[in-house]
Amino acid sequence: MQTRFALIILTILxxxxxxxxxxxxxxxxxxxxVISLLAPAPANMNVDQDVVLKAVFSVPLDVTSVQKNxxxxxxxxxxxxxxxxxxxxxxxxxxxxxxxPSTLLTDGYYEVEFKSLKATKANKxxxxxxxxxxxxxxxxxxxxxxxxxxxxxxxxxxxxxxxxNDNGVRDDVERKxxxxxxxxxxxxxxxxxxxxxxxxxEKPLSEALILExxxxxxxxxxxxxxxxxxxxxxxxxxxxxxxYNTKIRAKKYIDFNKALSGGVYGGSxxxxxxxxxxxxxxxxxxxxx
Numbered sequence: 001m002q003t004r005f006a007l008i009i010l011t012i013l014x015x016x017x018x019x020x021x022x023x024x025x026x027x028x029x030x031x032x033x034v035i036s037l038l039a040p041a042p043a044n045m046n047v048d049q050d051v052v053l054k055a056v057f058s059v060p061l062d063v064t065s066v067q068k069n070x071x072x073x074x075x076x077x078x079x080x081x082x083x084x085x086x087x088x089x090x091x092x093x094x095x096x097x098x099x100x101p102s103t104l105l106t107d108g109y110y111e112v113e114f115k116s117l118k119a120t121k122a123n124k125x126x127x128x129x130x131x132x133x134x135x136x137x138x139x140x141x142x143x144x145x146x147x148x149x150x151x152x153x154x155x156x157x158x159x160x161x162x163x164x165n166d167n168g169v170r171d172d173v174e175r176k177x178x179x180x181x182x183x184x185x186x187x188x189x190x191x192x193x194x195x196x197x198x199x200x201x202e203k204p205l206s207e208a209l210i211l212e213x214x215x216x217x218x219x220x221x222x223x224x225x226x227x228x229x230x231x232x233x234x235x236x237x238x239x240x241x242x243x244y245n246t247k248i249r250a251k252k253y254i255d256f257n258k259a260l261s262g263g264v265y266g267g268s269x270x271x272x273x274x275x276x277x278x279x280x281x282x283x284x285x286x287x288x289x
Contacts, residue, residue, distance in 0.1 A: 021078050022109040027133040034058050034119075034126050036095070042133035045164065046145060049106070049137055053099040055114050059126045061097070065118040066090040071099045072113045075106075076134070084110070107139035144178045144187065147171040156246050159201050168195040173242040185288065186232050188279040189225070192218045193239035200256050201249060208259035220276035228285055 024043045037056035040047045053073065066088065073084040086101040097114060114131040118124075138145040150162040150171045161170040169177075169191055177190045196214050203211060222235060244250045274281050 022076055022134065024109070024134050024136065026111075029129045029131040030133050032129060032131070034128055035131070038131070038133070040135045042135070044135045045138070045148070047105075047110075047135045047137045049104040049140065051101075051105065051137070053101075053112055054096055055098075055117075055131060056094060056096045057117075057119075057128065058095070059119045059123040060092060060095050061090060061128075062118040062120050063090055063092070065116055066097055067116075070114065070116045071097060072115075073099060073101065074111050076109050076111050081111075105137045107137050109134060109136050141178050142182055142184065142187065146175050146178055149175060159248055159252065160198070163198075167191075168198055170194075170198060170243065173198070173239075176242050177238075180238070181232070183230075183288070185225070185230060185281065185284040188281075188284070189218070189222060189232060189277070190235060190239060192221070192278050193236060194243060197239050197243040197253075201243070201252050205255055205259040208256050211256070212260055217271075217276050218278075220271040220273075221278070221281065223272040224274060224276055225281070 024045070027042050030038060030042050034057055035055065036058050037054065039054040039056075040051060053071075068088045071088045073086060074081045075084060084101050084105070085103075086099050089098050089100070090096070091098065097117065099112070111132065111134045116130075117128045119126045119128060136148075138147065140146070147164050148171065150164070155161045155170070155172055161172070163170050165171070165174075167174070173194050174191070177194060178187055181187045181190050193215075196211060196218060199214075200211055219236075222232060225232070240253070244253045
């Protein structure tokens, strides 16, 4: 089976709007010695939609100071803010103030504020100043959290671009895969191809044969899925077009092909098994029934 030797047609993809609309560094009072824990952590960019906010202190609090108006959560954009309703509670065993939103949070930027909290009279020397910070809830599609759409100027300024969640796939490529491919098993295979393509950009040409073997293994996985009626059209082409979207990236891919000296590589039918897949393909096949 011949693998990726057709010259890639260079397509400059249009990547979305600039990602960081809100200044995530804005905070106040988060470094107080009286604070044992803030969850989610300040500037956390990967917060779950069902998050319960928590502030834990090293001293017990005056219960009367833990009131609904003293804990506020709001969703923020560059132009507006909207308050999020929820339930405030205090756990005396943990010295923890919690805020449970009344509904799941939608994707976007949030700011939480804890104010007017007081320690018990026995600990009144421990003052608790106002706490304020921001976090981000990512967009979720098909159960996957999408990284922010990176600023094209930053993302395309380097060969490797932006991979904010450090999963081996550039953020803009990951977004395109998850948005286009709806089924988990398709997404997992596409992410496998995308990781290999990202490695092609990252690794020296001396490792071209190693990467081609990885690509052949991914192809064997794809062929195995065909036996179950899963035909992922344009899989390799999409991964390549998404990844090699600038001149310097396309050149690295061309150099990669040249390093393989036009050879023919691939597996055999015996290799087209579940073991060729770098994810739990058998469980996913069971889940789809």
